[in-house]
Amino acid sequence: MRYEAMWRDLLPIGHVSGGGHRRFSWTAADRECRAWFTEEAHRRGLTLEQDRNGNLFAWWDVPGGAARRDAVLTGSHLDSVPDGGAFDGPLGVVSALAAIDLLRERGVAPARPLGVAVFAEEEGARFGVACLGSRLLTGAIDPVRARGLRDGDGVTWADAMAADGHDPEAIGPDPDLLAGIGCFVELHVEQGRALQTPVGVASAIWPHGRWRFDFTGQGNHAGTTLLPDRRDPMLPFAHTVLAARDAAARHEAVATMGKVRVTPNGVNAIPSAVQAWLDTRAPDDAAVRATVADIRAAAEKAAGEHGVGVTLAEESYTEVVDFRTELRDRLVTTLGGAPVLPTGAGHDAGILSAHVPTAMLFVRNPTGVSHAPEEHAETGDCLAGVEALAAVLENLITS
Ligand code: GLV
Ligand code: MN
Numbered sequence: 001m002r003y004e005a006m007w008r009d010l011l012p013i014g015h016v017s018g019g020g021h022r023r024f025s026w027t028a029a030d031r032e033c034r035a036w037f038t039e040e041a042h043r044r045g046l047t048l049e050q051d052r053n054g055n056l057f058a059w060w061d062v063p064g065g066a067a068r069r070d071a072v073l074t075g076s077h078l079d080s081v082p083d084g085g086a087f088d089g090p091l092g093v094v095s096a097l098a099a100i101d102l103l104r105e106r107g108v109a110p111a112r113p114l115g116v117a118v119f120a121e122e123e124g125a126r127f128g129v130a131c132l133g134s135r136l137l138t139g140a141i142d143p144v145r146a147r148g149l150r151d152g153d154g155v156t157w158a159d160a161m162a163a164d165g166h167d168p169e170a171i172g173p174d175p176d177l178l179a180g181i182g183c184f185v186e187l188h189v190e191q192g193r194a195l196q197t198p199v200g201v202a203s204a205i206w207p208h209g210r211w212r213f214d215f216t217g218q219g220n221h222a223g224t225t226l227l228p229d230r231r232d233p234m235l236p237f238a239h240t241v242l243a244a245r246d247a248a249a250r251h252e253a254v255a256t257m258g259k260v261r262v263t264p265n266g267v268n269a270i271p272s273a274v275q276a277w278l279d280t281r282a283p284d285d286a287a288v289r290a291t292v293a294d295i296r297a298a299a300e301k302a303a304g305e306h307g308v309g310v311t312l313a314e315e316s317y318t319e320v321v322d323f324r325t326e327l328r329d330r331l332v333t334t335l336g337g338a339p340v341l342p343t344g345a346g347h348d349a350g351i352l353s354a355h356v357p358t359a360m361l362f363v364r365n366p367t368g369v370s371h372a373p374e375e376h377a378e379t380g381d382c383l384a385g386v387e388a389l390a391a392v393l394e395n396l397i398t399s
């Protein structure tokens with residue numbers, strides 16, 4: 001098994017000073033990640049394919065090369081958030097390849113094709129919509145909208161994809177590919193402090209979404225504009241950040257404003273505009289909706305008080321995912337009764353679950369930190385994760 005070697009090769013890709021990773025879609029780091037995956041697939045004699053949406057698949061086909069039907073799919077993603085940890089995504093991909101190594105060492109012969117997926121733009125860190133690759137594959141996003149999504153420099157998904165040699169006109173739902181997938185099992189580092197044993201099984205993914213506030217005021221001089229004359233969008237924005245915290249506490253939700261763009265962003269100028277993104281999640285849809293409604297009302301009130309315009313746009317929403325399925329029970333039984341826990345993090349497994357039986361394995365994270373460089377999993381736990389995934393995959397591909 002090449003677990004440690006794979007990890008060592010992957011770790012420097014997109015690593016930035018300060019400790020985190022920046023692996024954004026269709027950038028040099030993303031190309032390096034894809035090249036790494038291609039090499040690992042070829043090393044194992046797996047058939048490497050890229051679909052029309054930028055997702056990669058490495059297939060271990062059944063002997064005889066029959067058409068891919070009822071395939072077992074595993075894997076995760078290799079892109080990251082800005083300054084993200086090393087494990088979110090890559091752990092699922094590396095573990096999948098390592099699990100194949102284990103199965104082969106043990107002489108397991110697949111009766112169903114086994115694929116390892118690397119889904120594109122899972123974090124939505126560059127183009128704003130999380131799980132974009134799996135949303136396109138399953139038809140959960142209009143390809144016209146996806147082509148027009150822009151990064152912070154105004155580059156569209158279509159142009160970024162084309163610059164990397166892929167045809168953006170071809171993106172969109174792929175019912176044939178989807179029809180060949182019998183089930184999907186994603187292994188992922190746990191992203192909070194909820195898991196006390198090396199490996200657990202997902203029960204649910206909280207509903208979650210992203211919204212963009214646009215506050216529009218009047219740019220002006222920081223020294224000469226008297227306080228009553230100002231229409232400063234920073235003020236209702238600041239009020240909205242605090243209101244988000246209060247609303248989240250009221251509705252037993254979480255709300256985060258982690259990205260903001262100030263125009264023109266000068267120290268001696270009152271801003272003319274503030275764009276700010278809200279991420280809200282909760283155990284149920286009603287709590288998410290109530291939280292966002294409260295935050296919106298607070299933003300509109302504060303904007304009105306400061307003579308500032310405000311609009312709110314929903315950029316993406318994912319409904320609650322309940323993994324209470326036969327597949328989840330099969331995982332728990334195969335692993336001899338692993339703990340079952342929900343997560344507030346989003347995953348491609350959540351998108352695929354509307355189309356194929358889907359389950360998730362979690363590997364313990366002792367820091368409880370994720371989307372930051374301190375995200376961690378001990379090697380012993382990761383190897384337990386590989387063993388668990390191998391056991392689950394063996395159970396699935398041999399029956
Ligand atoms: C992705 O990891 C998310 O939960 O936003
Ligand atoms: Mn993530």
Ligand code: MN
Nearest residue numbers: 088089122188
């Ligand atoms: Mn992830």
